[in-house]
Amino acid sequence: MGKKYTIQKTPFVVPTTDGKIIEEHFGNATNGDSKVSIAHMIAPSGWSEPFQTPKFEEYTYIIKGKKQFIIEDETIILKAGESIKIEKGVRVQYSNPFEEQCEYIAICLPAFSMDLVNREEFIK
Numbered sequence: 001m002g003k004k005y006t007i008q009k010t011p012f013v014v015p016t017t018d019g020k021i022i023e024e025h026f027g028n029a030t031n032g033d034s035k036v037s038i039a040h041m042i043a044p045s046g047w048s049e050p051f052q053t054p055k056f057e058e059y060t061y062i063i064k065g066k067k068q069f070i071i072e073d074e075t076i077i078l079k080a081g082e083s084i085k086i087e088k089g090v091r092v093q094y095s096n097p098f099e100e101q102c103e104y105i106a107i108c109l110p111a112f113s114m115d116l117v118n119r120e121e122f123i124k
Helices: none
Strands: 021-026 037-041 055-064 066-071 073-079 083-086 093-098 102-109
Touching: 037 093, 055 066, 055 073, 066 083, 066 102, 073 083
Parallel strands: none
Antiparallel strands: 021 037, 037 102, 055 083, 055 102, 066 073, 066 093
């Protein structure tokens, strides 16, 4: 009988060009699990990404700082200790327009994949 648990000590660090730190602990990039991804993220001040309409649910828990969500046409700002679940198929934009970096945990069901994220072309 094999182990009934997995300890992750070396998450996959996703290469980025926007200053964001993404450490995937479980998911497609780390262990090939397409059912769920769990990532620790740090978004620098001024960070943003294009709107997207993912084919996965995304849960976000804010550890430090604040994060802005534009969901459809509503702007929501979460701070440390708050969390949100965004349903799949919902148009959303994530950003950190604040002076302090934002540290958070993201969980995607099914796992995050570029094939499922459906990002729009970025327009600043």
